[in-house]
Structure formats: C-alpha cells, structure tokens
Amino acid sequence: MTSPSERRLRKEFLELIKNPIPGVIIDGEKIEKNINEWNVTIIGAEGTIYQGETFELQFLFNDKYPFDSPSVVFIGKNIPEHSHIYSNGHICLSILSQDWTPALSVGAVCLSIRSMLSSATKKERPPDDLIYTKTCSKNPKKTKWFFHDDNV
Amino acid sequence: MLELFSFGRKKISNKLLIFIKTNTGQSLSLNLDPEWNISNVKKLVAPQLGLKSEEVKIIFAGKELEDNTRISECDLGQQSVLHAVKTKSRVNIESKTKRCLDVVYDDDNGNNVIDVASKPLSSTLVDLQLCGEERRHVSEKQSDKVKANFFVHCPECKKLCKGKLRVRCNICKESCFTVHRDPECWDDVLIPKKIQGHCESFEIACMSDEENGLPFAEFYFKCAEHVSGGEKDYAAPLNLIKMNLKEIGCLSCGDISEIVLVFPCDAGHVTCLECFKLYCTSRLQERQFISHENYGYTLSCPVGCENSFIQEIHHFKLLDKELYDRYQSFGAEEFVIQSGGVLCPFPNCGMGIIVDEDCNRVHCLNGCGFVFCKICKQGYHIGECLPETSAQNNSTLTEYSVNPNKVADSRWEQERIATKIAIQVTTKPCPKCRVATERAGGCMHMVCTRAGCNFDWCWVCQTEWTRDCMGSHWFG
Ligand SMILES: [Zn+2]
Ligand SMILES: [Zn+2]
Ligand SMILES: [Zn+2]
Ligand SMILES: [Zn+2]
C-alpha cells in the first residue's frame, strides 16, 4: 500500500506527462527513482528578459504533501536574477508557504514561477539578498517569509 | 416497580434478545426471530399486559411500527428496547374534556392522526446528505444505497463505527416517542427543537410550552457495532463522515474512497479518511488549529474556504491516540493563551502557564522549571527589560540554526537548540499574543505564526508593523 502523498504525486506526474505545460520539462527518470524529489527545467519564455535561458527547479515533498507545501528552490549554476529570487535559489513566493493549499500542485507552482519570471522587467536580486543568504536556514520552508509585495 | 417477565424461549430459535417496556412501568424480555413481524410481537406481548393484540402498538426509534414490519427491517441490535403502549381508542379520546390531548392528536385538517403506523425510521430515512430534488428522485434501485448511513465515534469500540439514529422525548428523555416527520437534513438531527412528536412514555403525555403543546424529538446516536449497553450507551455523531455516494475523488490523493469526510464548506471539499488524518497531523505540527469560541480547537477546509470549521470536534477522535493526546494538550495550551496565560519559551517545553496579572516573574512549575520575564520572555530579571542588542547581530544569528515555528514544534522536534542563549538571541514575543517567535533572517517584518493571531509586527520596534518601519529599518 503506497502512502497518500505518493499516490497523489503519481497522479500529478501522470497528469503532467499527459498534459505538459509549455516551457516546463519534468525529469521523469529521476522521479521514477524517488517520487519525493522532482527536478523541473523551466525555459525562459520568449519575449521576456530570460529568453534563451534555462533554469532548474528542485521540488522536495514530505509525507504530508499536499497538506504540507513542497520545498521549492532553484538549483544549479544558473539562478534567475529576479527581485524575488535569492542568489541561493530560495524563492519568495507566498503560495510556497503561507498561501499554499492542497488544491495547488506542482503544475500550478511551475506556472506561478514562470509567470513571475515573465513579468520581470529588470534583472536584480532582492534588497536583502546578502544578509538573507548568509543567515537563512538551508530549508526555505524554515524561513518565516515576509512577502515583499504584500504591503508595497 | 418493574416486573420482569420472560417467556417464549423454548419455541423460538435464539436470535435477538429484546426488551419491551410499557408506559405503566412493566418490562419484559423476549427472544425474537428476525423473520418475525410486529404483529407476532403484539400477540406475544398483549396477553402479558392484559390486552388484546389490536390494543397494543409498538414504538421504536420515533415510529409506531406497522404490523407487517419484519424485525430484521428495524435496525434492532441485541438488547434493544421496544415500547409497547395501549392504543387509545377513539371513544377514550372523545370522552376526554377539551384537554391538550385532543389537540395533540388532531392534525391541521382535523384528521385524527393517532395510531398512524409506519415502516421503521431506519428504512424510511433517506441519506441526510441528499437534499431537495435529489431526495425526491431516489429510484427504487438506488434506494438501498441511499438509506441513511450514520457514522459515530464509539467510546466503547474506540474507533469509527456505523451508527444508529435514535429518538427520545426532549422533556422526559424517554424513547416511547413518535416523530411527526422524518429528519431531512443534519440540522433536523443536530439542532434541538426542529421536529415535534408525541410522547407516550408515561400515562400522561409530555407537554411543551409550544402553542400546540407538543414535545420535541431529541435525536441521539448509538454504535451499531457492539451490543447495546442500554439506553445510556451514546456515541458522538460524526456528521461529516459520509458514504461517498457521488464518488468524488479525495482532494489530496485523488482516490475515490467508499467512506469520505466532506468539509462543511460551500464547495463540500472531500478527503479520504487517511488524508484527513494526514491533514490534521500536518496542521497540528504547525499549531495551525484554531481555538473557536463555539466549537473548540478545530480546523477548517484545507483549501481555505470560508466558514468551513469542523463544528463537531469528535471528528478529531479519528486521530491515533498519540496524536489525539497532542491535540488535546495543544488545545489546552491555546485555551491558556486565550485566557491571558503564556507558554513557556524554553526550547522543548512550551508548557501553558496561567500568569498573575501583577507579577512579571513567571515560573514554569509543572514543566521545565524555567523562570522567565512575562514581558520579554527572557530569563527573569529585576528592573526594566533589556533592549535586544545582540539580536540583530548577524554573526550571532548564523551560529544558531533558526526555526521559525518555534512554538509549533515545541514537542515535536528533538534537534532543537536547547540553550538559554538561543532564547536570548533569536526569540522575541509577539507583541500581541506574547508567543515566542524566532526570527529567521530576511526582513524585520514579522508575522506571528500562531493561528488566530497572525499579527504583523516589527522585530526592531516590537510593535505593530508600520510604513515607518518599512522606510527606516525594513531590512535591518
Ligand atoms: Zn461500538
Ligand atoms: Zn416525554
Ligand atoms: Zn486521500
Ligand atoms: Zn472547501
């Protein structure tokens, strides 16, 4: 008997294979080895400042997914330069923490991140990038995020 | 007092042991063959009561049972109680002075509604999750599937059990009571005084202060999976647990389970029971249950729908024992906070302490023994609280792994920092609810992690977060 979180992830995986999201590539082989760790490639959309770049996202799920949000970070050499993405790959996006609901999915997160990238007009790091990356915990879920946009 | 008769045992092949109670204080026990019908029962009972069988009516679970009703249709368990009452003859009623009873037995059209026998409630009741049109268009074929299903948490079996709906009089609490209509929704069952009926538990009928003088039906539940422990053997109804008649997939794992929990939101979001437990576990770990003033320590729909609190907190009894204990202790702590107490800020403690209003010295007597200042949550000191000097010092911060859900994890994680220094450098109380909060780097805007507080505050000023804070020290 597989766990509910595993069953849910399998369903999401099959759904993304059947109905792929443009500009989002899922590493199926890796998922087959470990369903709790997904690597997703995001391709910078045409006509945006990230056109021609590719980025790698890592999703980590725990056994309480989808009630617990996944941990989602950019990994690899190319971390998108964006006002909500820290240079260590952590992403300041409310649906990844306080606004997460089990009705969301890997696909929904990829779409949000892609549109967050597409709407950027300037390549820049968050204002607190230096201090944050020095002091934060390894796990972005342990960060008590304040969402830069909320009150601005 | 009670006279106990016992008879008929030699002829009848064991089956159900049933008690018969009369409104004159007699009580009999019978062994009933499930294939028998009510008229057989009347023939057995009547002579014992000195009556003819036509003069007896049998009442069970809010209904007077028809003669041709089979025992097996009645949802009777071992040691259930049936009520036998002498039929009031027409003469009897009409000869009475214009007392309430006349009114009681006349319906709106002036018809005499006394002695309207019917099928047992368990076979006429349509599942309460169906409403309006759905109820009316139940086909013959479906009717078996849409029979009312009730689930309870049984304190005897200590698990989720099938339940049985029972009815009693709201005045005398006895169950020789017949309802004027079947319940059609959960509100009819769970909210008092929705359905009237008449009570024949005693020779003088119970009267209410309503205009028509009728008492109300009081519904309650019993476990259907263990032998009845008598009329006081109740079980809490789990009204959100339902048969998945519409075959809806779990919002979490997607499986279509036979039994599901339907959240009380407008959308009626569905989870399987396994995922419901997972949801509770996850929210409990993050201390995201809410202390609701009417319902208690509870949760709402995981999708975040409005007005979707689980009102019957017995649903949390579905959690494993260890988790349920934690639920109870967190609930108790939350109660402490709401009544003006504090939680011990010492790592791994989190004990709820009721504090003395005039004294800032708090001693964690029943927990770790830590003595701290009620205001700054640091070790107790005399005089003013010290301004937090080292807190913004980055080099200090980096030495400690930082955990924002401090209170949340208080008894969950072993890998926590167990030094007083950690308290001093990384924790500050939420200015509103005083729950200790750790800062995890990033900006100075803090949002209290305690469910129900969520206060926005400034780490530097330790007051509400303002635009000034944003302008002058947003990032430190
Ligand atoms: Zn039971
Ligand atoms: Zn009564
Ligand atoms: Zn499920
Ligand atoms: Zn909902």
Ligand SMILES: [Zn+2]
């Ligand atoms: Zn303590």
Ligand SMILES: [Zn+2]
């Ligand atoms: Zn102090």
Ligand SMILES: [Zn+2]
């Ligand atoms: Zn607070």
Ligand SMILES: [Zn+2]
């Ligand atoms: Zn401030």
